[in-house]
Amino acid sequence: xxxxxxxxxxxxxxxxxxxxxxxxxxxxxxxxxxxxxxxxxxxxxxxxxxxxxxxxxxxxxxxxxxxxxxxxxxxxxxxxxxxxxxxxxxxxxxxxxxxxxxxxxxxxxxxxxxxxxxxxxxxxxxxxxxxxxxxxxxxxxxxxxxxxxxxxxxxxxxxxxxxxxxxxxxxxxxxxxxxxxxxxxxxxxxxxxxxxxxxxxxxxxxxxxxxxxxxxxxxxxxxxxxxxxxxxxxxxxxxxxxxxxxxxxxxxxxxxxxxxxxxxxxxxxxxxxxxxxxxxxxxxxxxxxxxxxxxxxxxxxxxxxxxxxxxxxxxxxxxxxxxxxxxxxxxxxxxxxxxxxxxxxxxxxxxxxxxxxxxxxxxxx
Amino acid sequence: xxxxxxxxxxxxxxxxxxxxxxxxxxxxxxxxxxxxxxxxxxxxxxxxxxxxxxxxxxxxxxxxxxxxxxxxxxxxxxxxxxxxxxxxxxxxxxxxxxxxxxxxxxxxxxxxxxxxxxxxxxxxxxxxxxxxxxxxxxxxxxxxxxxxxxxxxxxxxxxxxxxxxxxxxxxxxxxxxxxxxxxxxxxxxxxxxxxxxxxxxxxxxxxxxxxxxxxxxxxxxxxxxxxxxxxxxxxxxxxxxxxxxxxxxxxxxxxxxxxxxxxxxxxxxxxxxxxxxxxxxxxxxxxxxxxxxxxxxxxxxxxxxxxxxxxxxxxxxxxxxxxxxxxxxxxxxxxxxxxxxxxxxxxxxxxxxxxxxxxxxxxx
Numbered sequence: 001x002x003x004x005x006x007x008x009x010x011x012x013x014x015x016x017x018x019x020x021x022x023x024x025x026x027x028x029x030x031x032x033x034x035x036x037x038x039x040x041x042x043x044x045x046x047x048x049x050x051x052x053x054x055x056x057x058x059x060x061x062x063x064x065x066x067x068x069x070x071x072x073x074x075x076x077x078x079x080x081x082x083x084x085x086x087x088x089x090x091x092x093x094x095x096x097x098x099x100x101x102x103x104x105x106x107x108x109x110x111x112x113x114x115x116x117x118x119x120x121x122x123x124x125x126x127x128x129x130x131x132x133x134x135x136x137x138x139x140x141x142x143x144x145x146x147x148x149x150x151x152x153x154x155x156x157x158x159x160x161x162x163x164x165x166x167x168x169x170x171x172x173x174x175x176x177x178x179x180x181x182x183x184x185x186x187x188x189x190x191x192x193x194x195x196x197x198x199x200x201x202x203x204x205x206x207x208x209x210x211x212x213x214x215x216x217x218x219x220x221x222x223x224x225x226x227x228x229x230x231x232x233x234x235x236x237x238x239x240x241x242x243x244x245x246x247x248x249x250x251x252x253x254x255x256x257x258x259x260x261x262x263x264x265x266x267x268x269x270x271x272x273x274x275x276x277x278x279x280x281x282x283x284x285x286x287x288x289x290x291x292x293x294x295x296x297x298x299x300x301x302x303x304x305x306x307x308x309x310x311x312x313x314x315x316x317x318x319x320x321x322x323x324x325x326x327x328x329x330x331x332x333x334x335x336x337x338x339x340x341x342x343x344x345x346x347x348x349x350x351x352x353x354x355x356x357x358x359x360x361x362x363x364x365x
Numbered sequence: 366x367x368x369x370x371x372x373x374x375x376x377x378x379x380x381x382x383x384x385x386x387x388x389x390x391x392x393x394x395x396x397x398x399x400x401x402x403x404x405x406x407x408x409x410x411x412x413x414x415x416x417x418x419x420x421x422x423x424x425x426x427x428x429x430x431x432x433x434x435x436x437x438x439x440x441x442x443x444x445x446x447x448x449x450x451x452x453x454x455x456x457x458x459x460x461x462x463x464x465x466x467x468x469x470x471x472x473x474x475x476x477x478x479x480x481x482x483x484x485x486x487x488x489x490x491x492x493x494x495x496x497x498x499x500x501x502x503x504x505x506x507x508x509x510x511x512x513x514x515x516x517x518x519x520x521x522x523x524x525x526x527x528x529x530x531x532x533x534x535x536x537x538x539x540x541x542x543x544x545x546x547x548x549x550x551x552x553x554x555x556x557x558x559x560x561x562x563x564x565x566x567x568x569x570x571x572x573x574x575x576x577x578x579x580x581x582x583x584x585x586x587x588x589x590x591x592x593x594x595x596x597x598x599x600x601x602x603x604x605x606x607x608x609x610x611x612x613x614x615x616x617x618x619x620x621x622x623x624x625x626x627x628x629x630x631x632x633x634x635x636x637x638x639x640x641x642x643x644x645x646x647x648x649x650x651x652x653x654x655x656x657x658x659x660x661x662x663x664x665x666x667x668x669x670x671x672x673x674x675x676x677x678x679x680x681x682x683x684x685x686x687x688x689x690x691x692x693x694x695x696x697x698x699x700x701x702x703x704x705x706x707x708x709x710x711x712x713x714x715x716x717x718x719x720x721x722x723x724x725x726x727x728x729x
Contacts, residue, residue, distance in 0.1 A: 042509055046509065051525055168659050173659065
């Protein structure tokens with residue numbers, strides 16, 4: 001929520017398809033694909049560069065992590081070994097070269113390659129994001145349709161306030177409240193983690209683990225494990241999903257009301273089609289197209305939200321790792337994960353744009 | 366000289382805006398019959414925001430204890446005490462008074478909002494204006510740079526910035542500045558985009574042409590003719606950024622990147638400390654700072670939404686009108702909502718105006 005979320009309100013996202021009037025039409029899907037793909041490169045390049053130089057202006061990561069714990073001599077020795085005493089520009093070129101080879105650095109605190117962290121923990125974050133999106137769809141879309149159907153009335157007003165509340169509540173506070181009510185007071189759901197220890201042990205021994213706990217749980221074929229995994233997922237998914245649900249709600253409402261005033265809906269209305277049927281059958285489908293575009297923007301929000309949600313629920317994903325490394329002041333790891341996430345965001349945005357273009361030809365350049 | 370001129374200009378448009386807003390309150394009155402609940406939303410928002418600002422300003426008078434105070438009359442408060450007459454909202458795991466820290470926290474939040482928004486309006490508006498007015502390679506570079514930053518999760522960017530500024534731990538003003546500057550960096554692209562798009566549109570208007578023919582200097586045209594007309598959506602972004610500033614600050618605090626508890630009170634940090642409390646059923650350390658965040662963001666957002674509705678003539682109409690103008694009628698301050706919003710929202714701003722558009726102009 002971010003807050004952070006909160007990052008997306010004012011402009012259409014750079015990655016989002018421009019409105020049709022943007023450029024003269026022409027060129028087919030292939031050209032769009034190519035242009036859109038080439039746009040990823042400068043985006044990633046800029047972000048990686050910005051992050052690199054910002055992080056290095058603070059000094060070298062070894063002093064940040066070990067300062068005070070080592071003698072100045074030891075410190076200088078370590079810095080020299082790691083090459084942080086060389087000119088910044090040379091370090092930068094080397095860093096870029098490493099990234100091109102897929103090497104995002106090695107963490108200082110536990111000496112693991114950052115890409116390994118992505119492989120190990122990325123699935124947990126992806127799983128959480130998928131659950132959150134499901135919650136967002138299930139909550140946001142029907143409520144948005146309802147708000148459009150009951151527009152300008154009490155229901156609509158309260159749904160509007162609900163949507164603002166979804167945005168106004170930081171995910172970690174929503175998470176804490178949910179925990180308090182459902183885990184501590186009602187004791188119906190687990191407090192934290194992705195699965196209980198027993199289930200995790202059962203999943204550990206699987207021959208081909210995916211890291212997606214639900215898939216792994218299904219592989220064990222034990223319904224108790226599946227139930228356990230699902231129970232653990234409910235609260236984090238709701239906490240993170242509500243944030244996006246508010247966005248979907250507003251978007252569906254706006255677009256359904258928009259399509260309700262189009263001529264084809266007017267035509268249907270004049271044929272005597274009921275208002276509810278108009279919303280459900282006629283106005284709803286075209287109103288969903290912008291949702292697909294918005295998901296692209298939501299990925300960035302979801303990732304930021306995931307960092308906070310995972311910290312709240314000790315959900316051992318990328319975000320949880322990031323906050324661990326933040327706490328241990330391992331800035332090499334932080335820089336690596338942030339750079340890697342930049343790539344993930346850019347690539348997901350690209351994929352979402354392609355899907356949007358496949359579904360709605362109007363968004364192509 | 367040039368650097369001060371934009372600042373006063375950039376800020377002076379705000380004053381008439383707010384003044385205009387209050388003088389527009391009768392409009393709200395007229396809305397009562399058709400849009401009763403909307404008026405309610407505005408008033409609710411104003412009241413909440415007002416209470417927040419007052420609490421922040423009067424914090425020393427309201428808070429019974431200091432934000433870093435653990436004992437009174439050489440008697441320790443005790444840790445995790447439930448709410449009582451002595452401590453209205455109980456005490457935290459660190460032995461601080463929850464009520465006092467929530468009150469003091471509003472002060473921190475207000476400082477951060479003011480600094481962040483002033484910085485980002487100043488820089489974002491200036492860059493957007495120059496970039497949109499002069500165009501050229503500088504414009505291209507700025508657009509690409511802002512787009513890249515814009516696409517990135519703002520919290521992660523704020524984390525990087527706060528590492529850069531304070532190494533992650535800081536005193537009160539150091540922490541406030543670090544948080545504010547981190548947030549500024551995230552916001553600049555937003556102001557930049559909006560102002561630039563407006564500038565590009567307005568630049569081609571007849572009155573700008575006339576000013577140029579008369580021989581007005583570039584800076585005069587930019588600040589007198591273009592800026593004045595390019596700022597209509599700023600109140601909306603202003604409220605939006607204020608609420609986002611609070612959420613980002615809280616997020617940073619929650620990750621342990623906020624302000625040290627002895628330096629200032631910060632809601633996100635207190636929530637971080639409350640995580641382990643919640644598991645043992647201690648609710649008061651999490652509930653009150655969290656509710657404070659929600660209320661302030663809610664209040665500011667409500668004001669922003671209503672302001673936005675009022676600023677758009679098409680939204681002032683009766684229900685029939687707003688229903689007829691469907692998609693225009695809903696402009697959102699909430700993430701994602703503006704996407705298809707129409708004038709006042711993004712599409713309206715960025716879709717080229719048939720008159721103002723220049724062929725070949727890169728818009729993004």
